[in-house]
Every structure is written in C-alpha cells, then in structure tokens.
Amino acid sequence: MPLELKMPALSPTMEEGTLAKWLVKEGDSVSSGDILAEIETDKATMEFEAVDEGTIAKILVPEGSDGVKVGTPIAVLAGEGEDASAVPAAAPAAAPAKEEAKAPEPAPPAKGGGETPAAPAAPAAPAPKADTGDRIKASPLARRLAEAQGIDLSSLTGSGPGGRIVRADLGDKAGGAAKPAAAATSAPTAAPAPAAAPVQPFETDIPHEAVKLSNMRKTIARRLTESKQQIPHIYLTVDVRLDALLKLRGELNAGLASRGVKLSVNDMLIKALALSLIEVPECNVSFAGDTLIKYSRADISVAVSIPGGLITPIIAGADSKAISAISKEMGDLAGRAKEGKLQPHEYQGGTASLSNMGMFGIKQFEAVINPPQAMIMAIGAGEKRPYVIDDSLQIASIMSATGSFDHRAIDGADGARLMKAFKELCESPLGLVA
Template sequence: GIDLASVKGSGTNGRIIKADIDAAKPGDTPAPAASAASSATAAPATAAAAPAAAPAAQDFGIPHEVIKLSGMRKTIARRLTESKQQVPHIYLTVDIQLDKLLKLRAELNAGLESRKVKLSVNDLLIKALGVALMQVPECNVQFAGDQMLQFKRADISVAVSIPGGLITPIITQADGKGVAAISTAMKDLAARAKDGKLKPEEYQGGTASLSNMGMFGIKQFEAVINPPQAMIMAIGAGEKRPYIVDDAVQIATVMSATGSFDHRAIDGADGARLMQVFKELIENPMGLLA
C-alpha cells in the first residue's frame, strides 16, 4: 500500500532501501523538494539516478500485443541507458588467430576427459582476459568521481542470456584460477543463473566483463559497459578467413574481439595495450597455463 513515488531513498544514488520502506506509511505524500541551499549538492546524485523518460507507445493501428516489462528488463533498460549517457565509450578491435588455441583446447580436453571436464573456447577467453588485466592493470579499474580504484585481481563478469534478459555471473580471480576450475565454475554459475538460483554476490561486482556472441554467428559487435566497471570485451565468431601467416596468405580460424573502455578512466593507449596482450595470449596460449 505504499506509493514508491512518495518514498525518499536513502541508499546509493537515491535508491530506496528496506529502511525507507519500513519508515514509510501508506498514503504518504511525496517528499518536498530540496531547499535551494542543499540543491547544489543533491542535484548531481538525483540527476544520475533519474531514469530517462519512457517514450510514448505508438501502435499506428498495427495489431500488437502489450508485454509488461519485467523487473529485470526495467533494470537492464535503466542501467544501459545510464551507461551510454554517462560513460564516454571508446572501442578498440583486433583480429585474433585461434588455431593454436583450438589445438591446445583439444589436447587439454583429451587429458581432462577422465575428470569429466570439457573446456569451451569461452573458458579460455575468460582466463586470457583475467591474465591480460593483470598485465595491464591500468584497465582493471573503476572510475569514482575524483578518484579511481585499481583492482589487485581480475573478477570477470560473464554475460549469460536467460529467459527475459541477461545476467552476468562472476568468475572471481580469473587470473589465478586454472582453466579447468574456470570451466567447472562457469558451468555451475550458468546453470544456476538460468534457474534463477544465483546469490547476489555471484552476479553483483566484478572488475570487467566478457560477452561472447560468436555462437550466434555474430562477426563483431561493440558491447555496452556494465557500470561501475570500466571495460567489457565483446567476442565475435571464430571463422575461416584469408589471413597472413608467415608472410603468406593462408586460411586461418580468426575471430574479432572489441574492447569497450570508459574513456574517463582508461586512455586509448592503455586500452590498446590490453587488446594487444589479450591477442598475444590467445595466439600463444601456453602462457595461459603458466
């Protein structure tokens, strides 16, 4: 019986928390506007938290079905709108030869068969991004107004499509985990994500994200940064392409990877170094096992 529009949030960026609901009463009128003296400090947080006005529906007389947005879809819409409005994105793309990685994966899977572990290419890419972030710590950061956080480990949020939306379970300390451990953890997290059984700490946080749409045949795309993170790696499909190998044109398995970086925190040169290291690790994948 409480009108949320009448509740003044006391959480981060004006979010409504449990204590605000407990203190509210049904029928309360909206909280009065902030005084002129306090508006200077209140305005930035309020502006950051205010969702963009929803566009009016226009059916143009076309037969249609009205689908009510789920809470997850509303959250996705709000967060990604805020990201594109508030975060200056810079995009950097590299083409990466996959043949050595695919060969190593096959060899590892043969050795892991008795343990019933089967590595995916994505498991190895998670490891590569974790290691790359440790080698280029300038990209393992979070922008926080007049300061930045530089993280000492790489926790990789991995985009997983679930009914009604998208969720990003986290592989913690991806830089230090073995590839078999990453594979086992990822399968468990993805299965529980699709069943709606993840704990908040298993999908909230992370220092960077990885989104792979290669399984849908997408060649290349630019992902939206997942705030408050400062970068996300978008992975396209591995496909046979003409490619220069040892100064000669050959057919190789190549994928395109695009890093999206928060330009407030990460300079183009640092983002380029991360993409370079990521490419080198995948093209010389024995470094992932060290």
C-alpha cells in the first residue's frame, strides 16, 4: 500500500514548518537517503530524506507552503506496482488543517450574537459574506461605529491600506457614534472586540510594506516574550580592563599565523565565560519547575546574527578546549549558520550564552535570557577610557560586560561571583591558556 510521507519533526521543539522547496516531482523514483525537500524550521533550512524507496506518486503540499503542522501528509510514496489512488483520503488530509485554522475567524461573532449585551458586535463579521463572500476589511473602530449607527460597511469604499475601511471613510454618517461605541467597549461583555484587533492589518497612512514573519522571527518573538514575562531577570555589570588580553591575543596570533589560525577577542571571551562557569558552578544551571539542573560542563551558546533573525550555535565543552580550537569551531559554525545549514544539535542546548555587540560600538546592554538557560553574558565595545590604575588616573582599554541571571535559579551573590571570576580571567588572561 502506498506510504504517506509526513511533515517531519526536525528538532525537538518543532511544531510546524515551511515546505520551502521540493527537490523531486511526481513520477520520480527515489531511494532511501535521497533528499526529497528542503524544510524551513524556526532556526534553519534542513533537508528531508527518504527512508524508503519507491516512486513519488503524489505531492500533497506544494512548495512554499508555511505553517505545515508536524505529522501532516505532504506526499505519497508508491512502491513497485502501486498506485496513489489506493489512498484517496491522503490528498485532502492536509486541507482540513488549513480550513480549521480559518474557522475561528467567524466563530467569535456567531458566539457573540447569542449574548444580548454583545449583540452590537455580532453582525459585523457575518455581513461581508452575505454580500461578497469575503470578509470586508475594516478597522475595529470603524466596525463599532458602523454597527452603532446601522451603517452597511459593504456600501463604503475603504481608503486605508489594501482598501481597508477606516474611521474617516464613515464621514458624517458616523455622527456622534464615538461615545456610544466607547461605552460599549467599557462593558465587560465587550471583551471579544479587543481579541479580534491583533488579527487586523496594521492601519497607517504612512507608505510602508507588510512583510510576513518567517518561522524564525515568530519563534524569536514567542520565546523572548516568554522569557521576559516568566523569568525574573537580574543584571550585574563589571568594567573589564582589556590591555593584557589584547597583548596576549597579539602574541598568540603571531605564533599561530603559520597554522592559519587568527584568534578573535570573542574566542577568548567564550573561553573566559566557560571557565568562570566551572569556577562558579552555582551559575551553570537551569531552572526546571521544582528542579534545578546542575551542569558539569560549560557549553556556550554564541549569538550570531543571520539574515532574518538570530541563532546561537554552541561550543560544547568550551571549558576544556584550547582557544585555537574554539576559534576554528566558531568560524565553521558561524559560516554554516548564515547559510542555514546547522543541524539541530548544533544550536539547541547550551548551559549559558554569550552575546557580543562590541563590533557595533555598543558600550553596554542587557541581553534577554535564552530559556531554559539561566544566564547570558552581554559584551560591549572595548574602548579607551580614563581608568584608575595603582591609585593614579590613566588611560586603559575598558570593556563593559553585563550578566543577565535567572533569579529563580541564581542568587545575586553567586552571579556577582561569576562576574568577578570573568573579570579576573580577562585581566589576567594567562589563565585562559594554562
């Protein structure tokens, strides 16, 4: 019997993805291990391999489709002598998911129509389908005013973006409706009206372009919102004198030049953070409800900006690796990250993160913790500043580093100990190569 090929879960957290590109077409013969499609997850574009041999009898989800749920049939693979018609229900299997996603749109008005206090909001949504079969584009305010005054939205021409009807399009017909509408929204039963607002297109007269969010940007938005809402952040900042570290870097690069290795300051800071976490293990943890996860190895997630978002490739066991090895590995990971070719295990996990914005001239900033980790180090630019050395005011290369800590898992004193250890390693950098 023909086999349904389903949307795979290419990472432990993947719930849906974008079928970016089919690399086969109907009628093609494939073998186990052949690449069938490219699928965009929340972090990278990955290849989908065949696990059986056969013929692609039918493609159920076209390339470019986004929001395809994990487990949704995307194609039918037929064995020798088999026909795709043997699974007639497979093709429509993906369709209901899309229709179900649309179903909630008319549902709130239908429910509101059954509740007397919310009756003014109920007819607004069904009205368009009676006239055109499509939902009339109108701002929430325009809908409320039109309903309060009995104005038929289908009789108006919208002047907003994409022909959307806005308050000004109601003109004198709206009269003094503003006050009744405001009163209606203040009533407890009017709560469904604000719920519809987020799905409305952004209303502005300013020339603009509406860009659909990528899976990566959606995930970044969701995870960082959850982080700031659920994690009590505490921020600790130290100023680090970099002169000794910069001197050591120059000497190491001179000795490594024949091996084609060039260390960056960031490579050395990755090592410094890793060693600091081992020295202060109370900060090398994750909060998990009523459990505290304590790590014995420092895996450092390093923030890398890529087209369309941010990804954090991991230097596993950075505490036990030479800086030259960290440099080579970081170069490889960053390059493949920008090409969207990282594997899930290369960017998922980590015990702490490091984010460096010094190359942009940013003096100091506070980074958002990347859960389930409990800390992230934010690195600012190294710059010449007045600095007291041996009780005299001198000029030194100074860098501000700010640690963001999950106060549920890490006490302020322990966070301070980590920042002190990090500062000392950077200012006496021979400890990084010992």
